Amino acid sequence: MLKTETPDQRHADLDLYPTAELVAVLIDDQVNAVNAVRAAAPAIARAVGAALARIEAGGRLIYVGAGTSGRLGVLDSVELYPTFSWPHERALALLAGGNDAMFTAVEGAEDDAAQGAADLRQYNPGANDVVLLLAASGATPYVLGALRAAREAGALAIGFANNVDAPVVAEADIGITLDTGSEVISGSTRLKAGTSQKIALNAFSSALMVRLNKVYGNLMVDLKPTNAKLVLRAVRLTMFATGADEQAARDVLEQCDFHVKVAIVALTKKTSIDQARGLLEASRGSVRQALAT
Numbered sequence: 001m002l003k004t005e006t007p008d009q010r011h012a013d014l015d016l017y018p019t020a021e022l023v024a025v026l027i028d029d030q031v032n033a034v035n036a037v038r039a040a041a042p043a044i045a046r047a048v049g050a051a052l053a054r055i056e057a058g059g060r061l062i063y064v065g066a067g068t069s070g071r072l073g074v075l076d077s078v079e080l081y082p083t084f085s086w087p088h089e090r091a092l093a094l095l096a097g098g099n100d101a102m103f104t105a106v107e108g109a110e111d112d113a114a115q116g117a118a119d120l121r122q123y124n125p126g127a128n129d130v131v132l133l134l135a136a137s138g139a140t141p142y143v144l145g146a147l148r149a150a151r152e153a154g155a156l157a158i159g160f161a162n163n164v165d166a167p168v169v170a171e172a173d174i175g176i177t178l179d180t181g182s183e184v185i186s187g188s189t190r191l192k193a194g195t196s197q198k199i200a201l202n203a204f205s206s207a208l209m210v211r212l213n214k215v216y217g218n219l220m221v222d223l224k225p226t227n228a229k230l231v232l233r234a235v236r237l238t239m240f241a242t243g244a245d246e247q248a249a250r251d252v253l254e255q256c257d258f259h260v261k262v263a264i265v266a267l268t269k270k271t272s273i274d275q276a277r278g279l280l281e282a283s284r285g286s287v288r289q290a291l292a293t
Contacts, residue, residue, distance in 0.1 A: 008182035043174065058128055065096070066095070071095065073132060120149045125150055126153060134160045156174070160200060162180050261280055
């Protein structure tokens with residue numbers, strides 16, 4: 001039996017626990033998700049390193065999963081645009097059962113390996129693409145079908161699973177095992193298995209974006225200000241990075257469509273918006289290098 005499916009004997013009487021103890025047990029078990037991702041950190045770092053050159057060459061991130069794993073992939077892909085201005089067309093997500101499965105379980109969709117392969121092929125994957133394959137069990141047919149199609153196309157396949165020696169890890173170019181063990185509620189991988197996948201995906205995609213010069217220091221200077229909250233964040237980030245007052249920061253941001261990187265370079269080096277853009281382009285988007293020029 002898979003470890004993720006094996007009943008946790010420590011909590012055989014879970015339904016009898018007082019509510020306070022029940023909640024505490026569910027929360028405390030999440031610590032094991034952090035520990036599992038920490039143990040996988042070297043593999044995640046290798047995945048970032050392997051993905052970087054492909055993404056710099058114009059490749060896409062393509063997430064594939066079913067159920068909870070698939071929904072976590074969708075979440076990570078969607079959040080890259082507002083956080084890092086990563087183009088929508090370069091962060092794609094495939095969920096077994098299609099878009100409707102984001103909100104309603106589509107029974108049996110995860111069991112179709114041929115559909116997983118067909119869905120991925122619709123994106124015409126190539127050698128510069130990076131395909132992230134997510135399966136708590138590590139043996140979901142839909143995900144394995146997509147994995148094999150990715151490798152046939154020469155894309156980089158990165159497999160994430162919560163069981164040791166899982167096929168999705170063994171068959172991937174880079175396999176990442178998040179060994180979270182038994183769940184407090186037997187087989188419910190929406191608990192710490194899902195948490196570990198969320199952490200691992202956050203770590204992978206965020207580290208990749210840092211390497212792509214989407215961050216200056218630890219400031220998210222390439223955000224897309226798509227709402228009032230993010231507009232205010234852009235102003236604060238510009239003020240923090242440059243020492244400018246709010247009005248000066250806002251004035252420059254309005255001239256460059258609230259592109260924080262451009263505003264930081266323009267204010268710090270006292271250049272025009274066009275000159276700041278030119279410095280950033282010559283520095284491959286690195287604020288640090290543009291400022292040093």
